[in-house]
Structures are given as C-alpha cells and as structure tokens.
Amino acid sequence: MTENPGAIRARGQKWFFLASLACALAFLAFFPRLAFPLASAYVVSLVVRPFRDLYVAASPSHRLSSVLVLAIAVTLLVFPLGRALTALPQEISEMVRTLPRLEWLLRMKAAEFQEFMWTAFRWRLDFDVVALLSKHIESSANAAIVFLPRLMGAFLEWLLLTPLFLWFLLRDGSRLRGRFLRAMPNAWFERGYMLFHQFNGKFGDYITAKTLEASIVGVLVGGGLWAVGFPHASLLGVLAGVTNILPYVGPVLGWLPALLVGLLRPQETNLLGMNFVYLVANLVDMALVFPLLVSKIVNLHPLVVVSSVVVGSQVAGVGGMLVSVPVAAFLKLLVLEAHRSLYPENTP
Amino acid sequence: MSYENDIRQQASSGQQLPGKVDLGVLRYLWQAGPFSFNEQENIPKFLARVPVLNSFSDNELRIFSGSLHQRRFSAGETVFRQGDVGYGFYFVFSGVLEVIHQSGPADARRDHPVARLERYQYFGEMGLLQDYNRRNASVVAAEDSVLLGLFKPDLEALLDRHPVVGAKFLREVSLILANRLGALMDTVTHLRHRLGEHEGPT
Numbered sequence: 343m344t345e346n347p348g349a350i351r352a353r354g355q356k357w358f359f360l361a362s363l364a365c366a367l368a369f370l371a372f373f374p375r376l377a378f379p380l381a382s383a384y385v386v387s388l389v390v391r392p393f394r395d396l397y398v399a400a401s402p403s404h405r406l407s408s409v410l411v412l413a414i415a416v417t418l419l420v421f422p423l424g425r426a427l428t429a430l431p432q433e434i435s436e437m438v439r440t441l442p443r444l445e446w447l448l449r450m451k452a453a454e455f456q457e458f459m460w461t462a463f464r465w466r467l468d469f470d471v472v473a474l475l476s477k478h479i480e481s482s483a484n485a486a487i488v489f490l491p492r493l494m495g496a497f498l499e500w501l502l503l504t505p506l507f508l509w510f511l512l513r514d515g516s517r518l519r520g521r522f523l524r525a526m527p528n529a530w531f532e533r534g535y536m537l538f539h540q541f542n543g544k545f546g547d548y549i550t551a552k553t554l555e556a557s558i559v560g561v562l563v564g565g566g567l568w569a570v571g572f573p574h575a576s577l578l579g580v581l582a583g584v585t586n587i588l589p590y591v592g593p594v595l596g597w598l599p600a601l602l603v604g605l606l607r608p609q610e611t612n613l614l615g616m617n618f619v620y621l622v623a624n625l626v627d628m629a630l631v632f633p634l635l636v637s638k639i640v641n642l643h644p645l646v647v648v649s650s651v652v653v654g655s656q657v658a659g660v661g662g663m664l665v666s667v668p669v670a671a672f673l674k675l676l677v678l679e680a681h682r683s684l685y686p687e688n689t690p
Numbered sequence: 691m692s693y694e695n696d697i698r699q700q701a702s703s704g705q706q707l708p709g710k711v712d713l714g715v716l717r718y719l720w721q722a723g724p725f726s727f728n729e730q731e732n733i734p735k736f737l738a739r740v741p742v743l744n745s746f747s748d749n750e751l752r753i754f755s756g757s758l759h760q761r762r763f764s765a766g767e768t769v770f771r772q773g774d775v776g777y778g779f780y781f782v783f784s785g786v787l788e789v790i791h792q793s794g795p796a797d798a799r800r801d802h803p804v805a806r807l808e809r810y811q812y813f814g815e816m817g818l819l820q821d822y823n824r825r826n827a828s829v830v831a832a833e834d835s836v837l838l839g840l841f842k843p844d845l846e847a848l849l850d851r852h853p854v855v856g857a858k859f860l861r862e863v864s865l866i867l868a869n870r871l872g873a874l875m876d877t878v879t880h881l882r883h884r885l886g887e888h889e890g891p892t
Binding site: 524 | 766770841
C-alpha cells in the first residue's frame with residue numbers, strides 16, 4: 343500500500359524540524375561563550391518586553407521604544423554591577439582584616455568542642471580543624487587566582503554581548519519568533535505554539551516577579567541594617583537579595599553572613615537589631631510579596647520547588663537555580679499535555 | 691474603526707503620530723481597496739470577502755490579519771484529528787478540506803465524511819473558546835490547501851492590544867455558534883418529531 347504524499351511531507355517536516363532544533367542546541371552546547379550571553383539576553387528580553395510593548399502602544403516608533411527600553415535595562419543591569427564592583431574591594435579588604443579574628447574564633451570553638459567530646463565521651467579528637475580549613479581555603483584561593491583572568495575576560499565578554507543580543511532580540515524578536523513558528527510542522531503546530539506561549543509567559547513572569555522580590559528583600563535588609571548601624575549593610579543587602587532567589591533555603595543562606603559578622607564583632611554590632619531586620623524583611627516577603635507576585639505564577643508543590651532548585655544548581659550553578667523553578671513549571675505543563683493526549687477520558 | 695479615524699483619535703488624545711508613512715499599512719489598504727487590479731488573491735482581499743468578517747473595516751481587518759498564521763497543507767495531510775485538544779480556528783484561504791467523523795468501537799472505527807470545506811469557509815471555533823476543547827471530527831486536506839489560523843494566544847493578545855477588533859471577532863464567533871446551535875435545535879426537534887411519528891400515539 344502506498345502512503346499518501348501529504349503524510350510523507352508531514353513526516354519530512356517533522357524530521358527536518360527536529361534535526362534543525364538538535365543542530366541549533368548542539369551548536370549552543372559546543373559554544374557556551376555564545377550560549378550564555380544569548381540565554382541571559384533572552385531572559386532579560388522576557389522581562390523587559392512587556393514594558394517595551396507598553397511604550398510601543400503609546401509611541402509609534404518600534405525602534406525608539408526598543409532603544410529606550412534597552413537603555414533602561416542596561417542602566418539597571420550595569421549601574422548596580424558598577425556600584426558593587428567599586429564597593430567590593432573595600433568590603434573585601436575589611437573582611438580580610440577580620441579573618442585573623444575568624445581564625446581565632448574557630449580555634450576557640452574547636453578547642454571547646456574537643457574539650458566537650460573528651461569530658462562527655464572520653465573521645466579525643468586530635469586533628470586540627472582550623473589547619474585543615476586553612477589549607478583548603480589556601481588551595482581554593484590559589485586556584486581562583488589562576489582562574490581569575492579567564493573569569494574576568496569571560497565576564498567582560500558576557501557584559502558586552504548580553505546588551506548586544508538583547509537589542510537584536512527586542513528589535514527582531516517577533517520576526518524570529520514568526521520564523522520559528524513557520525518552521526514548526528503542521529502536526530505539532532497548535533500544541534507547540536500553545537506550549538511555547540505558556541512557557542514564555544510563565545518564564546518571563548517568574549523572572550520579573552523574582553527580580554522584584556529579590557530587590558524588595560535586598561532593599562529592606564540593606565536599609566534596615568544601615569538603620570541599626572550594622573557593618574557591611576549594602577553588601578549584606580545584596581547577598582540577602584541574591585540568595586532570596588532560592589526558595590525556602592535562600593532566606594537562611596542570606597542571613598548566615600550577617601550572623602557570622604555579628605559573631606566576629608560582638609562588641610560593635612547590634613545582633614538583636616540585625617535579627618529583627620531579617621525577620622521583618624522575610625515576613626514582608628512571605629506575607630505580601632511572595633503570595634502577591636510569585637505563588638500565582640508557579641503552581642508547584644513545595645517539594646518539587648526545592649528538588650528542582652537542587653537539580654538546577656547541580657546542572658548549571660547559580661543560573662540553573664534561577665531558571666529551575668520555571669523550567670519545572672514548564673515540564674509540568676508538558677506532562678499535563680501528554681496526559682491529556684494519552685488519557686482523554688480523564689480530562690474535564 | 692477606519693485608519694483615518696484611528697489616526698484622528700490618536701492625535702486628539704495627544705499621542706505621538708508616526709513621522710513617516712507606514713508602507714506596510716499603505717500596501718495592505720491598497721491591496722484591500724477596489725483599485726487593486728491584481729487578479730491574484732491576497733490576504734487583504736480574501737479577508738474582505740469572508741462573510742463572517744463583513745462587519746470589519748479595512749483597517750480592522752489589517753489589524754486582525756496581523757494575528758493570523760498562514761499554514762500550508764498537502765493533499766491527504768491531517769489538519770487535526772477527532773479527539774485532539776484544539777486551540778485554533780481556521781479560515782480556508784485556498785483548497786478543499788474534508789471533515790470526517792469517526793464512530794463505532796475502537797477496534798472497528800468507521801469514517802463518515804460529514805462536510806467539505808472550501809474557500810471562505812471556517813472551522814474550529816470551539817477551540818478558541820473552550821479550555822481543553824476536544825475536536826469533534828477530523829479535518830483532512832482533500833487537495834493542497836492554505837489555511838489562515840487564529841490561536842488562543844493570538845486572540846488574547848488581540849483583546850489586549852486591540853480590544854475593539856478582538857471584541858468584534860468574538861461577537862462574530864458567538865454568532866457562528868448561535869447559528870450552529872439553532873441548526874442543531876432544529877435537527878433535534880425534527881428528529882424528535884420523526885421519532886414521535888414512528889412510535890405512534892401512546
């Protein structure tokens with residue numbers, strides 16, 4: 343029996359599309375220096391596109407609105423980075439000055455612990471934990487110093503390429519999207535288009551909401567610590583904002599550096615005030631910001647959220663942690679879609 | 691709303707007007723107008739002749755056409771299958787399509803051709819309105835065909851950016867559904883009447 347030409351063409355379309363997609367992904371996997379800024383630009387474009395569209399609605403010039411939104415996005419991206427880079431050496435040198443005190447504190451606590459183990463269990467711990475830790479820190483620092491020029495080079499390249507890619511994505515994004523959709527085989531078009539739309543929407547909304555949430559927490563912590571006279575307020579605020587990207591464990595991770603600083607300088611710091619600031623910032627986040635901004639976008643079980651963050655960090659570090667939750671939400675959409683196709687009788 | 695009125699309204703509301711002529715708009719309006727003698731049918735002319743869109747002005751059709759996706763199907767290719775989840779509504783731009791309903795037990799399904807769709811006709815409107823709409827029948831291209839599809843995300847974007855055009859289109863879709871419901875009710879009444887006649891007075 344001969345197959346009809348329509349079915350043969352449809353099969354050809356599917357294979358061609360899959361092969362093109364696989365080639366594009368393989369290309370990006372082989373050239374991470376290109377893939378990373380492109381991915382960053384794509385994420386930022388999803389965040390700024392709604393603002394660009396709002397401006398386009400009020401202004402007839404598509405190019406002008408793209409330039410304006412790009413300028414604002416780059417300023418928002420580069421200004422805090424510039425501030426952080428200029429403030430960082432001072433903060434780090436101050437941190438380095440406190441390192442001997444940290445070593446002394448660790449030695450004292452280790453001696454206390456060894457004493458406790460001996461009196462309670464008659465168990466002698468002979469190893470020098472501080473020496474082991476120092477050796478590990480020294481070897482890591484040496485490796486980091488060797489790696490630093492390459493890292494700085496890659497960072498500068500990323501800083502230059504991301505705005506460039508962002509500009510082209512804002513300007514030609516609709517055309518590129520149209521071409522991608524045109525290439526999609528007829529058999530997958532309806533479902534593929536719907537999933538593509540849902541993924542973009544969820545991803546953009548999630549990144550916007552998380553950026554806003556991190557900024558609010560960062561400002562609350564930074565401002566609060568500055569108000570109670572706690573040292574390194576701006577750095578700790580940035581850390582609290584960045585770690586807030588991680589659901590559930592992020593607030594604790596953001597609080598630990600402040601606790602360490604507080605323990606190292608008990609005379610100069612207001613520990614109670616610091617804890618109060620973190621408590622208020624996280625309460626505001628949990629009670630207001632998260633329910634209003636984030637939870638409506640990601641309808642996932644907390645266990646799935648935590649697991650996806652762990653998997654994301656293992657696969658792609660901090661970037662993986664950032665995108666893990668919307669990717670998990672998209673995978674949920676895919677599973678539901680497949681379930682609907684396979685079990686139509688269970689679909690309402 | 692016409693293009694002139696649209697521009698006038700933008701000017702009166704203090705919005706910045708385009709500094710130069712938009713050639714895309716001009717080309718669309720020219721192709722849709724009566725002075726375009728190009729025999730080859732294009733999308734502007736096609737949309738102006740679709741009966742269900744006859745309440746739209748040329749400018750509204752221009753806006754509406756921006757949301758449509760052109761899809762080509764070879765003869766024998768399936769547009770969608772009965773039972774698939776549907777998200778789209780299609781106009782037949784060219785070609786002929788066959789609507790096939792399958793019935794019977796799963797191991798002995800039989801195909802019943804129920805309709806043929808030709809140029810200016812449309813199908814799949816329930817896919818735009820219902821969540822997880824299941825297609826009631828399969829649609830297969832009987833010859834090489836071109837369809838213009840509008841999908842749920844496009845309708846949402848249209849309602850968001852051009853609410854007047856979006857609402858007008860939804861009104862037309864409601865009319866299509868109301869007509870189909872009316873025809874269905876007539877059939878049910880007729881069948882009930884026939885059944886009554888067949889069973890006789892009780």
